[in-house]
Amino acid sequence: MPLRSSDARWGALAQFFHWTVALLIVAQGAIGLAMVAMAPTVAKVKVYALHKSIGLTVLALALLRLAWRAADRRPADPPAMPRRQALAARAVHAALYVLILAIPLSGWLFNSAANFPLSWFGLVHVPSLTGGADPALKAFARAAHETLFWILVAVLAAHVGAALKHHYVDRDAVLARMLPWRTRRRPVPSGDSAR
Numbered sequence: 001m002p003l004r005s006s007d008a009r010w011g012a013l014a015q016f017f018h019w020t021v022a023l024l025i026v027a028q029g030a031i032g033l034a035m036v037a038m039a040p041t042v043a044k045v046k047v048y049a050l051h052k053s054i055g056l057t058v059l060a061l062a063l064l065r066l067a068w069r070a071a072d073r074r075p076a077d078p079p080a081m082p083r084r085q086a087l088a089a090r091a092v093h094a095a096l097y098v099l100i101l102a103i104p105l106s107g108w109l110f111n112s113a114a115n116f117p118l119s120w121f122g123l124v125h126v127p128s129l130t131g132g133a134d135p136a137l138k139a140f141a142r143a144a145h146e147t148l149f150w151i152l153v154a155v156l157a158a159h160v161g162a163a164l165k166h167h168y169v170d171r172d173a174v175l176a177r178m179l180p181w182r183t184r185r186r187p188v189p190s191g192d193s194a195r
């Protein structure tokens with residue numbers, strides 16, 4: 001599969017970023033919700049550290065992904081797609097980009113304002129964003145982290161629902177062209193669509 005995207009298909013790098021970030025975000029949601037309910041043990045401290053390290057990885061991948069998107073191209077919209085639907089898809093994608101940056105950033109801010117030390121998998125020291133404890137900012141960042149996560153869940157439901165509708169109802173190649181394996185869907189810009 002070519003590294004770059006074409007008019008008909010997402011390239012290998014765009015697919016790598018999309019599916020790696022998707023997998024890590026889902027894992028992060030599960031780990032985050034589970035860890036806050038844990039009894040205060042050594043295991044809890046370890047799970048928190050893992051959550052923070054994976055979250056920082058997501059932040060780095062999201063930044064690399066945006067940089068690559070600026071250098072790459074975007075496959076064409078299906079010709080039969082109404083303009084309103086194309087605009088809605090763009091808005092949902094923009095919201096997802098904002099959320100995959102803002103959620104780990106709010107976690108990092110919370111950690112900094114709580115004056116907890118931070119390292120990436122125990123290998124790299126990560127600096128504080130606040131330079132010390134800040135109780136008001138800590139409360140804000142904590143609330144933002146949780147609220148933004150639930151907003152992500154709602155936006156994702158629309159995103160995944162739309163992908164499945166394209167695949168099973170419209171029967172076009174919008175989902176297929178984001179998948180690393182070949183499917184029988186004809187390429188999106190073929191004009192007469194794959195109905």
Ligand code: HEM
Pocket residue numbers: 018021022023025026069074075089093094096097100156159160163164174175176177178
């Ligand atoms: C945390 C999970 C996910 C995030 C953050 C996410 C984010 C995004 C973003 C930002 C784009 C826009 C790409 C661009 O135009 O640069 C996109 C495209 C896409 N996503 Fe996701 N996604 C997630 C999960 C999923 C899942 C589970 C599916 C499938 C069931 C899916 C299917 C697609 C498809 C098919 C496209 C391409 C749309 C097109 O070609 O216009 N995504 N995703």
Ligand code: HEM
Pocket residue numbers: 024025028029030032033036048051052053054055056058059103104105106107108109110111118142145146149
């Ligand atoms: C990829 C991104 C991330 C996702 C999806 C995510 C998701 C979550 C979720 C769902 C919770 C539970 C919220 C609750 O019910 O109270 C949580 C808690 C937490 N997250 Fe994240 N998180 C991410 C990144 C980060 C990062 C990068 C850090 C820090 C560097 C971090 C630090 C924390 C902390 C300290 C808590 C516990 C808050 C508390 O004790 O109330 N998170 N996260």
